[in-house]
Amino acid sequence: MFAMATIAVLLTMALALARACIGPSIFDRILAVNTFGTKTVLLIAVLGFLSGRPEFLDISLVYALINFIGTVAVLKYVKYRDLALLTTEGGDDSPAGKSG
């Protein structure tokens, strides 16, 4: 049954990768890559159980952390075109002049 869950996770990863390749906007790609990362967390956990080594869960936990931070970093880069920009002057999300 772990093999079945592994195959399902792999198929979902393939589908998310297809969306990341054909996504018309950059946000489709970011969303698909975020989904891909979450599925990677699941894949590592299920593979650990499949091979009888649940110690893989540590790697899975670390990957969940990295995935979230990576998604937020890419979003900030896409929005501000700069990862070092100070954004303390208020949350003004005026869409003028920003073409995604």
Add this chain to the structure above:
Amino acid sequence: MTLLLDFASWLFLGAGSIALLIGGIGLNRMPDFYARLHPAGITDTLGAGLILLGLGLQAGLSLVAVKLLLIFLFLMLTSPTASHATARAALAAALRPKLGRGT
């Protein structure tokens, strides 16, 4: 008792796999970006939660179950946050929904 736990675990793993596949198909079939947020959220919360629950039933009461619970809690915290941030960034970048008032 072991048989019952195994059966429940299979049930949760199967339901989680089906939820993952439905979400993956929906990610390719939905018409625009804001609609695609919905299947992505399904795979991130429902599919991941069910599969982790099935794995936790296999693990029993041990350190492995605690790690699975930590992964579950962390996914439940970060996945809606990431979805919300993505939607907000898309809205700020003037990406209009296909169906709705903006068209």
